[in-house]
Amino acid sequence: MRTEVELISTGSELLSGRTLNRHAQYLGEELARIGLRLTRDTTLGDDRTAIADAVRSSLERVDVVFVTGGLGPTVDDVTRDSLADVLNREVVTDEESLRRLHEKYASFDRTVTEGAARQALIVQGARALPNSVGVSPGELIEIDGRMIFLLPGPPRELKAVFQEHVVPCLVEYFGSRTLPEEKVFQVCGMGESDIISLLEINDFPPEEIDIAYCAAPGRVEVRLSAPHEREDELESAASALRSLLGHHVFTEDRRAMEEVVGGMLRERGVKLATAESCTGGLVGERITAVAGSSDYYLGGIISYANKVKVAELGVDWATLASDGAVSEAVARQMAEGVRESLGADYSIAVTGIAGPAGGTEEKPVGLVYIAVADKHRTIIKKKRFPGDREWIRLWTCQFALDLLRRRLIGAV
């Protein structure tokens, strides 16, 4: 049986902008865990013919098909009718599902109307998959050794039916499959195309290893993978990649930069403070998005106005006048000022021009100074980031955390 799986997501709200379709992400990840690969998601409106056609097409390509949504009580819930069309079967009431429906409605003092009773309908010959958190059951239809799963559209219900009924069923069918081995490297400080060039020059990766990239502001994820039986080759490719990328790799898992840096601070038992200008609180927000960050984060000063830089961080008016707020000298004073006033071991400071206004020829939009101070010294980096205001702030935050990381491991 083929291990590729297709998904058909139904619901006009998924195509009108009303609702974000999260099913492909959820099912893609969960199927990968059991060695199956989601290769297609077709999202359609509540259109009986279109759904039936899509199911027919999927069955030509794969042996396992998921259809989500359209199992509710209203007239636009057409999924089971579509499947009945495909299979030339009837739609019938599942007595056990109807009994559960009455039970559930009774517990909320509601009676089952004729419309509501439609939720106990299933395709003839299907197996009902009880829905522990909602009303409409899922269904499993087996034909010629192939499997079609109908799952309720509300994400909580889909997840419940999937975990309680679908996973056991797939695991039983496919047995313990051999998953591809994977190594993940997250990189900050090199762009995607820089990494590609560097690897090309070094004839990396070896032929038997697959490589994939995923870029976000200030972060590139590099994934190496190989079949299970090539575990040793993968291991040695990973160690080659590790030497090529060096300190630019901030973690070999999927953690965010703030989790990595937070973990280092906790391990060392040291405290951090922040002083932010152009990011306006974003660095603090990212650090505190991690549960338990109070173990190492004291707090910070958002010094958006110059008078706050002076009053709260001890920045000199004279320096502001001579060098400007976006300067190496001010970044230094901000970092040293916040470290001292909050009594921290380490501090991060950022000052820059996020735009769209405020840029000059000498100090263009995207120019940012990032400083990290500790008791020994203050390190300052001048950067010019691309993109709009949002992007510049994201890059700044990521590089600021990365500079602290590099300081903590002694790389700067």
Add this chain to the structure above:
Amino acid sequence: MRTEVELISTGSELLSGRTLNRHAQYLGEELARIGLRLTRDTTLGDDRTAIADAVRSSLERVDVVFVTGGLGPTVDDVTRDSLADVLNREVVTDEESLRRLHEKYASFDRTVTEGAARQALIVQGARALPNSVGVSPGELIEIDGRMIFLLPGPPRELKAVFQEHVVPCLVEYFGSRTLPEEKVFQVCGMGESDIISLLEINDFPPEEIDIAYCAAPGRVEVRLSAPHEREDELESAASALRSLLGHHVFTEDRRAMEEVVGGMLRERGVKLATAESCTGGLVGERITAVAGSSDYYLGGIISYANKVKVAELGVDWATLASDGAVSEAVARQMAEGVRESLGADYSIAVTGIAGPAGGTEEKPVGLVYIAVADKHRTIIKKKRFPGDREWIRLWTCQFALDLLRRRLIGAV
């Protein structure tokens, strides 16, 4: 020309669980604004043959097809090759795109490698659609009166190319279609089901008016719409809704809360300061996400640790000991303290338990105190927000800004 549109989203990360595909939601909503209807999204991996097949199928059903993703510099970026396959054309370098590429790279002191130069490739005969926020241009391919748009995968770039190039092109092609008239109300302080109940009791909306809802943390968007010729009925329904919802409506357009509040502060010529505990900088970050916020935002204190609340905001150790950090008294002292120390007209303070740890029976996870101070008085609200750490922080931020809004309009 048919007004149905199909989307083909490409990228293996969209099916592996790594990335959430938001394109269908965005494009569905934006296309509806110009009278077009998204009827299908097919999400595929970076598979040249599968993409080519999907484009062929779409062209059998509709006249406008969007293909997103796979326009970058790496070998798994196969979209333009797929299109070249479908159309039996070559892939060629677009000189203008290459020139822009060199210009953009030069501005960041980087040179265009051979890999990077692939981003200037387009399908022969296509029109390049310049990407103002990224590197890879979009493309428009016209064949037999039908249009295929290739759009970059990163959402920011997709949005820029779509708004700057695709919308004008579609509007020109389809002419000024009669779009439904629409009125938007954004509400904070009432949940979606509260609003629905209130409107039901009041027999709203009248039959000829359509109503739709969209909920996010601390915000419900209510949209009324009607055909163009019912503009008067829509107008009177809008004014009925306005009276029903009162001060809970924070804006009648699509602006975010921080833009609405920022606009009010600027209009009044007053300055704001913030003191944040559980949100860790999120309130400052949201305020400063708006360009020009330095006109009214001075800055703030992120007082994550109690010693920072005392040293920087003048909170009493005694109050912290008697009432705890998450209390009405501490919220008051934080708001008044930051207002005074930063010399602001208005201040916002938040202190709460974002979880997952730190909750008690008396002070559960989700408990938050929000304070707004001005020279006359300090208003404090106690709230209990649902959801996880991220949601609690989002709700808190939204309600904190809303409390300031209500204070500014004299509603509290």
